[in-house]
């Protein structure tokens with residue numbers, strides 16, 4: 001396969017001219033099918049590097065980040081067959097990737113850096129581009145690096161690459177006890193994957209507790225790993241010699257589900273989501289109940305029933321189970337339309353308030369000081385031409401457009417397509433006037 005052209009084709013598909021055209025003021029009604037979780041599917045794909053067998057992943061969302069991760073694995077000689085929401089991954093012909101192509105793909109996708117753990121566990125050495133920062137923050141990797149050093153890895157840095165090598169003569173990682181300085185989803189996932197094939201026991205203290213980490217541990221255990229405690233802040237991993245293939249279904253995307261709940265609240269509409277695991281969304285559901293929304297839940301189906309008048313409430317983002325940073329922007333869009341004043345404090349990323357300027361352009365009354373936004377609710381937002389700067393900010397502007405007076409043009413569709421499967425189509429199905437142009 002001519003990978004280079006294939007990869008350029010991906011980047012060409014990201015037309016930066018696509019936008020959403022939204023007519024606001026429509027009530028939404030009906031059921032939304034929630035896709036598989038982006039932030040689980042991507043790391044499960046990276047974990048497939050550890051397997052000597054075949055991995056069948058089900059409920060994989062068809063989004064551009066998954067396409068890029070697929071191309072990244074293909075440059076490593078991994079065989080991938082995709083059929084709708086199923087990926088069949090076989091690593092028997094895996095190689096160390098050609099560097100230039102790998103560089104472009106890694107630069108397009110931060111989660112590609114999480115491959116360093118599986119590659120080191122499998123080959124004892126790795127050369128991976130340093131992930132850059134992005135619009136929401138510097139995105140450091142010190143927790144990944146410092147923890148892998150504890151497992152016996154040495155690092156060099158050359159021309160924007162991280163060059164890593166396992167020091168012991170058997171080229172095998174050695175289990176150790178690790179205390180993370182901060183709760184990092186990515187670092188916890190990198191170490192889970194690396195420690196699965198290490199010699200001996202690894203203990204992760206102050207581990208992140210997100211549902212996506214539990215999903216990764218469940219798949220690794222199906223492959224033959226011996227992991228206990230995922231979902232708590234202390235995880236133990238007994239290393240094994242090798243990992244086999246397995247079939248695995250990705251959990252529903254809690255951030256997509258939260259985005260749709262907020263769209264229902266901002267349009268004061270009653271909708272249902274399926275499948276949806278409310279335990280993955282407790283922080284959001286609690287805040288929406290305080291605003292004046294009611295919920296009904298049965299058999300993986302969650303229904304939201306908002307009052308016509310909703311009250312402003314305060315939130316502070318934080319690692320799971322606290323309020324998710326990925327729903328901060330869509331939640332702010334809702335608070336721009338509720339009765340009262342809301343304080344929104346972002347504690348996870350240092351630069352995740354770009355949506356404020358665009359929401360104010362739509363008539364919102366938001367001021368920001370020291371990563372705390374003060375949102376004075378207004379009766380109605382006004383349709384405007386706005387531009388999203390990242391995945392979740394663009395989603396926030398889209399749901400603001402659903403409730404605004406008149407027409408809203410939301411530019412930055414390439415951000416949305418990274419993480420939401422069929423975003424506009426799903427909203428059309430429940431009555432929104434939203435077109436991809």
Ligand code: EPZ
Pocket residue numbers: 038039040042110111137138139140141142143144145182183184185186187208325326348349350391392419
């Ligand atoms: C994951 O990113 C998600 N991405 C992000 O989702 C999500 O916002 C984030 O976790 C927090 O929940 C994927 O899973 C692919 P972190 P990750 O390491 O792992 C600091 C989206 O919109 N930190 O948990 O990169 C870091 O600066 C994306 O879907 C270090 O200091 O996030 C941040 O303040 C955006 N050193 C905090 O930890 C490190 O080595 C949380 O980052 C690593 C992180």
